[in-house]
Amino acid sequence: MHATVAREATVFLSLMIAILFLAPRSGAQDQPSAVEAGNNHLALTPPMGWYPWNEFGQDPQNEKLIKEMVDALVSSGLKEAGYTYIGPDEGICFSRDRSGKLTSNLERYPSGLRGLGDYIHRKGLKYALYTDAGTHTCSDAMPGTKDHEYEDMAAFAAWRADYLKVDWCNTQGQDVARTYATLRDALHAAGRPIVYSLCSWGEGEPWKWAASVGNLWRTTGDICSPGKADWDNAMKIVAANEKLYEAAGPGHWNDPDMMIAGMDGLSEAQNRSFFSLWCMMAAPLMAGNDLRKMPLSTVQILTNQEAIGINQDPLGIPGRIVRRDGQVEIWAGKRLFDGSQGVLVFNPGATSAQVQVAWPDLGLVESEELYVRNLWTHQSTGPHKAGISVVVAPNDVVLLRIAKTNAFPVPPIIVADTYLVSLRASGSSAQKLKGMVTVKTNGSDELPLWKVQPGLPPWLSVAVTRNGKSQTLTNTASTAGLKQGLYHALVRADNVEPVSRRPMSALYYDVDLEIVGTSSGGTAN
Ligand code: GLA
Numbered sequence: 001m002h003a004t005v006a007r008e009a010t011v012f013l014s015l016m017i018a019i020l021f022l023a024p025r026s027g028a029q030d031q032p033s034a035v036e037a038g039n040n041h042l043a044l045t046p047p048m049g050w051y052p053w054n055e056f057g058q059d060p061q062n063e064k065l066i067k068e069m070v071d072a073l074v075s076s077g078l079k080e081a082g083y084t085y086i087g088p089d090e091g092i093c094f095s096r097d098r099s100g101k102l103t104s105n106l107e108r109y110p111s112g113l114r115g116l117g118d119y120i121h122r123k124g125l126k127y128a129l130y131t132d133a134g135t136h137t138c139s140d141a142m143p144g145t146k147d148h149e150y151e152d153m154a155a156f157a158a159w160r161a162d163y164l165k166v167d168w169c170n171t172q173g174q175d176v177a178r179t180y181a182t183l184r185d186a187l188h189a190a191g192r193p194i195v196y197s198l199c200s201w202g203e204g205e206p207w208k209w210a211a212s213v214g215n216l217w218r219t220t221g222d223i224c225s226p227g228k229a230d231w232d233n234a235m236k237i238v239a240a241n242e243k244l245y246e247a248a249g250p251g252h253w254n255d256p257d258m259m260i261a262g263m264d265g266l267s268e269a270q271n272r273s274f275f276s277l278w279c280m281m282a283a284p285l286m287a288g289n290d291l292r293k294m295p296l297s298t299v300q301i302l303t304n305q306e307a308i309g310i311n312q313d314p315l316g317i318p319g320r321i322v323r324r325d326g327q328v329e330i331w332a333g334k335r336l337f338d339g340s341q342g343v344l345v346f347n348p349g350a351t352s353a354q355v356q357v358a359w360p361d362l363g364l365v366e367s368e369e370l371y372v373r374n375l376w377t378h379q380s381t382g383p384h385k386a387g388i389s390v391v392v393a394p395n396d397v398v399l400l401r402i403a404k405t406n407a408f409p410v411p412p413i414i415v416a417d418t419y420l421v422s423l424r425a426s427g428s429s430a431q432k433l434k435g436m437v438t439v440k441t442n443g444s445d446e447l448p449l450w451k452v453q454p455g456l457p458p459w460l461s462v463a464v465t466r467n468g469k470s471q472t473l474t475n476t477a478s479t480a481g482l483k484q485g486l487y488h489a490l491v492r493a494d495n496v497e498p499v500s501r502r503p504m505s506a507l508y509y510d511v512d513l514e515i516v517g518t519s520s521g522g523t524a525n
Contacts, residue, residue, distance in 0.1 A: 040188075041494070043195045043215040044250040044505040045312040045411075046284045047163065049085030049128060050078070051258050054288030057226025058139055061091030062108040063116055070123055072291035079125060081303035082312065082413040082442065083287060085163045085195070086120060087128035094155075096143040102155040113159040121420035121510065126162035133179045133200075134170030144170055146179075149186040157190035160510060162419075168200040176204030177213070184213050192490065193508055197255065197284075202240075207247035207254060216253040216284055219244055223256070223288075229263035231270055235348060238277050242320055245333070248282055250316040250502070255284050262289030262298040269396040271301050272376065273346060276397045279311035280319040280331050280344045305442060306375040307399060309410035310334060310342040314502035319344060323361045328353050328392065332362040337411055337500040340403035347392035358387035362402065371406045375399040380406055412443035412497055412504060419509040421475050427515040430480035437509050440470040443497075447471070450493035450507055460489050460511060477513045487513040 050073055052061050066088055073079050073086060093109055094102045104112040111119065117127040131137070131152065132144035145152045145166070156164055166183055168176070180198050187194055198206055198217040206217035220237045224230040241256035248254045259278060261271040278285060287302060294302075319334035319342055327349040334342035343362060347353045359366050371382035376399055381388075390398045401408050421435035441447050446469050452462045459482055463474045475491065492508040 040193060040196075040215070040251070041503065041506045042193055042251065043253065044503060045314065045316060046253050046282050047085055047195055047197075047216065048083045048285040048308075048312075049126070049163070050083060050287045050291060051086075051089050051128065051165075052091065052288075053089040053226060054224055054229075054258050054260055055227060055263060055290050058090050058092065058141065061088050061093075063110055066091070066116060067119060069291050070120055070125060073125065074123055076291055076294060076299055077303050078287065078291065078299075079123070080415055080442075081305060082308055082415065083285070083302075084126045085128040085286070086125050087116070087130075087161070087163070089130045089165070090132075090137050090139060090142065090167070091130070092141045093129075094142060096148070100148060100151065102143070102148075102152055104159075117160040118420060121160065122418055124416045124418050126419060127160060128163035128165065129156055129159065129161040130165045130167065131156070132167040132169050132171075133183065134168065134172075134174065136170045138167060138169035140170070145183060145186075146171070146174070149182050150189060153183065153186035153190040156194065157187075157192035160192070161194055162192075163195040163197065165197040165199050168203060176200050176206070177209050180206075180210065180213050193492065193506060199255075207244045211247070211249075211252035215251055216255040218255045218257060220256060223258065224260055224263075227263075229260040229265040231260075231266060234260055234274060238281070241281055241283070245281070245318040245320045248316070248318045250314070253282060253284055253316075254318065256281065258284075258286040258288035260288055261301060262287065262294055267395065268297050268301075269393060271298060273348075273395060273397045275301050275304070276307060276344055276376075276399045277331075277346065279307045279399070280334060280342060282311060282313075282316055282318040282334075285311055304375065305410055305413075306373070306378065306401075306408070308413065309443075310336060310375070310399075310401065312411055312413050313337050313342075314411055314497040314500050314504070322363075325355050326353065328355050330355070330357060330361055336401070337497060337502070338403070338407075338409050340401050340408065343400040343402055345390055345392050345398045345400075347394060347396055350394050352391060352393050354389060354391050356387055356389050357400075361387070364402070368404075370402050370404060373401045373403070373408045375401060380408065382406065409444035409499065410442065411499075412441040412445070412447055412495075414504075414507065415440050415442060416507075416509070421509065421511045422514075423475075423477050423512065424514045424516065425477075425479045426517065427479065427482070427484045430478070433477045433479070433513070435475045435477075435511065437473045437475070437491075438470055439473065439507060443469075445498045447495050447498060447504075450495050453492045453494065456491065457487070457489050459487060459513065460491075462491055464493070473509075475511050477511070479513070479515055482513075482515055484515050484517060487515070489513075
């Protein structure tokens with residue numbers, strides 16, 4: 001165990017040096033629009049992924065469970081559909097050693113937290129970790145970041161986290177906005193792009209100030225106790241979150257909590273309704289069900305690309321309730337990147353309802369002739385004048401897109417084959433080593449070429465080539481002049497959505513180069 005800890009420490013140090021050298025420059029934001037969240041250019045669409053808390057709570061979380069879930073995310077098709085961020089929640093994964101440094105809990109996570117991150121990155125997924133802003137996490141099983149903000153954020157960066165959820169337990173006497181802003185500064189100082197998820201359950205009304213602090217903030221208390229999906233509570237959360245629609249946008253999202261769709265106790269109609277509501281609210285799509293045992297109907301709901309398309313719309317405008325007809329809610333206001341609009345008719349009642357959706361309800365001119373696409377039946381009709389009539393089963397929804405033409409393009413959703421390039425060379429002679437990262441978009445259109453940001457270390461060059469909707473980033477490492485040791489680079493690239501020209505979330509991945517044993521070489525610094 002000691003040897004592993006020592007190895008982690010060495011790797012940690014080399015990484016910190018490399019990361020500091022490569023720290024992305026701040027102030028280089030040349031993009032217009034409401035991109036905030038400390039301008040980190042991350043989460044410009046709501047984050048998608050999986051988190052363990054809703055299904056499992058704390059105790060069963062360990063490396064084996066998380067890796068099984070990673071594998072299930074890939075094999076079920078969820079990864080292909082855009083789900084990316086995954087990792088332990090409050091999963092007893094680290095402690096603080098006597099010197100004050102965070103160290104992995106190697107009993108539960110034998111590969112260490114860096115090793116788990118590497119596993120996740122190799123699968124083309126991104127690494128989510130969890131901590132707390134107070135003295136301890138909620139169960140007191142893990143240390144919180146209070147008074148260790150800068151060291152702890154450096155540790156998460158060294159473990160190569162891409163997403164950090166920061167809880168609000170054991171924070172007596174701390175100011176919410178000030179505490180989360182300090183952690184934001186500490187994350188910036190750590191130098192790794194990390195999606196920053198605030199979890200004060202609405203305390204301190206983060207929707208009023210957190211757009212310049214984090215990428216998402218919980219708006220309410222927990223959606224359920226672990227393992228117990230609670231439909232009624234989810235509906236209360238929807239009611240509270242809906243009112244806050246004006247606060248959210250690209251890079252800064254209202255977070256009504258992880259999803260309960262697919263958990264035991266919900267009907268198929270409730271799963272569909274839940275998912276449609278999360279899509280309409282532009283809420284983060286963090287699945288919370290057991291991915292290893294999903295019926296096909298759940299997979300089909302969670303991977304509905306047309307529904308995901310409105311969630312991942314680059315304009316990032318949340319929908320809202322524009323009219324009620326008895327218990328039935330008509331949600332609209334979700335203007336989309338191609339000029340179309342997302343519309344949801346939700347029937348939380350116990351009997352079927354026939355509802356007239358009139359164009360003026362949606363802010364549209366009555367005489368307009370418009371096409372309507374049903375995002376669950378995947379059929380388009382039209383042109384319709386004045387409005388349409390829909391029948392909605394109990395607890396069910398009709399999710400629509402309404403447009404001037406019968407084309408309903410899906411925005412880009414990025415899926416990568418890996419986020420880690422590992423290269424190994426012998427230092428005895430100069431070599432050129434190549435490692436590829438292939439990135440594809442599920443969107444209707446091809447993307448312009450990804451633009452790699454300058455500032456790569458001299459030993460690395462990256463070329464981008466396109467093959468239809470896939471692009472390959474070829475990483476070439478030249479070992480000439482390098483000493484024995486570990487080298488690390490973070491490659492970051494930018495793109496724009498081709499229809500709206502909106503900036504897309506930064507794409508980034510790690511490149512590791514190890515140069516082994518030479519008789520003459522020293523060690524890398
Ligand atoms: C809080 C959060 C939950 C989960 C638990 C872990 O309750 O809101 O999402 O992270 O803590 O203890």
